[in-house]
Amino acid sequence: MFDRILVPVDGSEHSRRALTTAATEFETDEIVALHVLDPFRVASTTEEAVWNSDYMDEREREAEELLAEYAELGREFDVPIRTELAKGSPARAIVGAVGDFDVDHVVVGSRGRSGIGRVLLGSVAENVARRAPVSVTIVREE
Template identity: 45%
Template sequence: MPKHVLVPVDGSEQSQQALDYAFTEFPSATVTLLHVINPARAGYGAQAGLPSFSEEWYDEAEAAAEELFSEARADAPEGVTVETAVEVGQPARTIVEFAEEHGSDAIVIGSHGRQGISRVLLGSVAEAVVRRAPCPVTVAR
């Protein structure tokens, strides 16, 4: 039975389903909620198309992550240990690196259910995590 379960959260219904699954299936594990702030979402500045990372944008993204964590903690069953982390980077890569660096025994991740051409063009964070993760991955739909 996993002792440390990593659950990436992004506020979507699918990440909530992943969180619910982790709480139900791993009641004795420490559940770490990871929110990845994707700098690509910051927009692009006028300087040769380089990302614009304003302190204000980052503060807003971090506040949004804290709100997600607060809601998730409220949903946690009594006795479940919940830890949180915020990282900046490309989501799939950051999730895998975090799992490696922090010794996660399992990852439970939500699937956004993209199919066809949108999945090919946009890629799938869950699919990339499944392929690269150092531990078992459960994908919640």
């Protein structure tokens, strides 16, 4: 049994699967669903980058809506879900959240890239697994 499980969420099917796995496969008192806004990932429309406070405000509103969806998903499994929003590099924010929220396990979704794709693009899940001070379960595509 884990007191608190951290599940990083981003709206993808991978993170939904991770939350479902955390809620159904592990005994826990609480799941912390964490969404990380990466201020270094700039959206672009055509060729021109958009970066201003309106853009970040809109992303925060979208993130809050997304977290509300995950909280609802947790209610379907009758598991207490706490939602949190962080800003920064995703892997660093997730590892930092382990201590911030006194988490004793992380369940993270992954696309399951391998080979050159993983090397070139990196993997948040892999970075978290290497750096987290607690056990990490990586839920991969089936």
